[in-house]
Amino acid sequence: MSKSGDAGVDFLHWVLPELGYRWEGFRKPRGQVLQRIHQRIRELDLQGFDEYALFLKKVPEEWNRLEDTLYVTISRFFRDRKLWDELSERILPDMVKNNAPSRAGIWSAGCCNGEEPYSIAIAADKSGILNSINIWASDKNPDLLERAKTGSYAVSSLKELSAGERSNYFSFDELHSEYVINPDIRKSVQFEVRNIRGSLPDPDDPFSLVFCRNLVFTYFDETAQLQFLSGIREILMDGGLVIVGSNETLPEGNGWKKVQGNLPLYMKTA
Ligand SMILES: C[S@@+](CC[C@H](N)C(=O)[O-])C[C@H]1O[C@@H](n2cnc3c(N)ncnc32)[C@H](O)[C@@H]1O
Known part of the structure; x- marks a missing residue:
């Protein structure tokens, strides 16, 4: 028994x-x-x-x-809506200003079918700064990334978007009953297969922002979380930000400071 x-x-x-x-x-x-x-x-x-x-x-x-077999594929566009409004209105424009004239690098770790990195591109486009950022996105599962590259989504993936956002950034494929993301948004994300427990990316310039939502701080044990955080420090600029899921927290200390407010946002400190 x-x-x-x-x-x-x-x-x-x-x-x-x-x-x-x-x-x-x-x-x-x-x-x-x-x-x-x-x-x-x-x-x-x-x-x-x-x-x-x-x-x-x-x-x-x-x-x-x-x-x-140990992965979970739940995601959607603008998951945790409040975060995305703050990103478009304040966080992304400030980041671009601080990085000018270089482009700000953003990485989505564990991007599933692409909902998260395409949401970053849409949020950036809404604030008129899509051409001032580079977006990389990775997942350990190549099948999910192949789907991400098609940019086609079931109606339920878009439930947090307004009608205006749907019509501005997607077309509707009647035959398959799917929304297809606009080419400008699709082309703005570079996808790569990567298992973040094996290695982290090696960008030319440190990232300004890393999205690590609903992955490391939900599924990994504490040793793996700390290992990830120490690796991330090497590839994130000083003052760079990490965004985690709305139900996740970073272990306190270790050179990370929670940014004031209700968002799950942490800053790399010295
Ligand atoms: C629950 S989804 C989260 C998707 C998105 N970040 C979000 O919050 O909506 C977790 C994703 O992490 C991926 N994943 C799991 N383990 C991973 C690993 N070791 N390296 C990279 N991606 C991983 C899974 O394939 C899955 O697509």
């Missing part, structure tokens, strides 16, 4: 800490992760989690395959 009465939950309780992840992060969206693990178990022709646990003990390389 399993401890929680749910073999999948027990399995996650065992494997997540082994791989440097937090159960608390995966608790709510565990369904999609368990579905992928079930699929892997079927591929291997095994009978459930107990047999898969034995297989992992016998075949150490399988841990890498298992880790490939």
